[in-house]
Amino acid sequence: MQISQGFLSQIGVFFAAALTLITLSYAFRDNPIFRAILHLFVGVAAGYAAAIAVQDVVLPQLVYPILDELAGTPTLDIIDLAIRVGLTLLLLAKLSPRTARLGSPVTALLTGVGAALAIGGAVQGTLIPQISAAAGIFNVESFQLAYQGGYYGESLQIIFEGSLLLLATVSTLAYFHFGAHSRGKQEPLRNIFVDALAWLGAVFIAVALATLFTGVLQAALGALIERVAFLRDVANLLLGLQ
Amino acid sequence: MNLRLRTPFSAAVAIAIGLIVLVSLLFPDFTDLRNRILNWAILLAAVALLLGFANLFQVHFQKMRHGEKPVYSLILLAGMLVTFIITFWEGSQGFTASWIFNSIQLPIETSLMAVLAISLTIAAARLFQQRKDLMSIVFLVTLFVLLLSSGPLFGIELPLFTRTIGPYVNNFLSVGALRGLLIGVSIGTLATGLRILLGADRPYGG
Numbered sequence: 021m022q023i024s025q026g027f028l029s030q031i032g033v034f035f036a037a038a039l040t041l042i043t044l045s046y047a048f049r050d051n052p053i054f055r056a057i058l059h060l061f062v063g064v065a066a067g068y069a070a071a072i073a074v075q076d077v078v079l080p081q082l083v084y085p086i087l088d089e090l091a092g093t094p095t096l097d098i099i100d101l102a103i104r105v106g107l108t109l110l111l112l113a114k115l116s117p118r119t120a121r122l123g124s125p126v127t128a129l130l131t132g133v134g135a136a137l138a139i140g141g142a143v144q145g146t147l148i149p150q151i152s153a154a155a156g157i158f159n160v161e162s163f164q165l166a167y168q169g170g171y172y173g174e175s176l177q178i179i180f181e182g183s184l185l186l187l188a189t190v191s192t193l194a195y196f197h198f199g200a201h202s203r204g205k206q207e208p209l210r211n212i213f214v215d216a217l218a219w220l221g222a223v224f225i226a227v228a229l230a231t232l233f234t235g236v237l238q239a240a241l242g243a244l245i246e247r248v249a250f251l252r253d254v255a256n257l258l259l260g261l262q
Numbered sequence: 263m264n265l266r267l268r269t270p271f272s273a274a275v276a277i278a279i280g281l282i283v284l285v286s287l288l289f290p291d292f293t294d295l296r297n298r299i300l301n302w303a304i305l306l307a308a309v310a311l312l313l314g315f316a317n318l319f320q321v322h323f324q325k326m327r328h329g330e331k332p333v334y335s336l337i338l339l340a341g342m343l344v345t346f347i348i349t350f351w352e353g354s355q356g357f358t359a360s361w362i363f364n365s366i367q368l369p370i371e372t373s374l375m376a377v378l379a380i381s382l383t384i385a386a387a388r389l390f391q392q393r394k395d396l397m398s399i400v401f402l403v404t405l406f407v408l409l410l411s412s413g414p415l416f417g418i419e420l421p422l423f424t425r426t427i428g429p430y431v432n433n434f435l436s437v438g439a440l441r442g443l444l445i446g447v448s449i450g451t452l453a454t455g456l457r458i459l460l461g462a463d464r465p466y467g468g
Binding site for chain 1: 299342363371372409436438
């Protein structure tokens with residue numbers, strides 16, 4: 021029996037609506053059907069990710085080059101291919117607890133690559149750009165133009181805004197400074213200036229976290245509105261209003 | 263059979279490979295070597311993902327056999343296998359694979375995000391009940407101000423919030439602090455990476 025694609029699409033809409041309702045039911049109370057849906061979600065996500073990994077990486081990077089090699093039309097040099105096969109076999113040794121140790125050098129390789137990329141990414145992608153941005157906080161050109169033009173209010177505003185940004189950055193960093201002077205048998209004491217700056221940093225961090233919280237809340241509200249609109253459309257479809 | 267590969271060998275691999283990749287980021291002459299190593303790492307990451315897939319299968323298969331909430335495990339295994347076979351067979355763009363994605367994965371994922379809106383609202387409301395201190399007040403006032411400044415409220419725009427206070431909080435107060443946090447996070451990442459490359463941290467076991 022051939023199921024038409026249109027019919028399957030319609031079934032999919034109702035199925036999606038049912039899953040949406042069950043998932044939203046968690047807002048009222050945790051329930052067994054919601055847990056079943058969560059297990060379905062984990063299973064589907066894992067199956068999808070595994071299939072994509074096989075199709076997009078394992079087949080083109082390992083299986084097809086082996087088949088090409090066996091067919092006498094190599095696409096990779098034999099040493100590279102041998103290393104790929106060897107590393108994969110060693111990693112597969114992790115499947116059994118008895119041979120799991122054989123896979124350690126391969127996980128070490130992955131860790132080494134990850135650490136190097138993390139260092140490169142942190143320095144080139146965050147540290148240098150953020151420090152450059154922090155160093156260029158004071159808009160000197162605009163300040164000079166405003167000052168020379170007699171706009172003293174504007175020039176003061178530029179200084180104030182730059183100082184605020186700099187204070188926020190420095191005090192946030194000070195919050196994570198835990199160095200303290202040793203005082204013999206007494207508890208170590210942090211420098212009073214750093215302590216005050218750290219307290220101010222905590223206030224700025226509260227503001228920053230509230231900003232991030234607001235962003236996530238707005239995204240979540242967007243998803244809620246989209247789901248409610250979807251359920252309304254499905255209800256209209258069921259009632260024949262569309 | 264006693265198979266033992268001592269940690270120093272694994273540490274040597276991690277340090278050597280890490281240094282090669284790090285040096286290749288600085289010197290373009292090593293780009294080919296870096297790309298080769300990155301291709302191995304990509305392949306190994308995919309194989310590691312498949313190992314995770316196999317482990318998940320094994321754990322839930324055992325749970326099903328031992329009767330530990332077998333229905334949940336059955337649903338998970340069925341979803342996992344059906345999705346894997348169909349997506350592998352017809353590709354992620356295939357009709358049935360897309361149907362699974364759009365009719366199962368997407369609605370659950372979006373609905374979980376929607377539930378998050380309710381959870382976050384409740385969490386924000388409970389914050390002040392749990393902790394009555396200056397930081398909670400700052401957090402909640404900022405949240406309130408940013409929500410009011412995010413757009414018109416019931417069709418009425420509040421210019422004091424949308425044009426003055428909101429942008430000021432976003433562009434000055436939180437940007438400065440977020441910059442500090444980002445610098446702190448990247449210094450932490452740098453330190454963790456260096457500890458691995460120096461062999462002080464060995465998270466690869468052994």
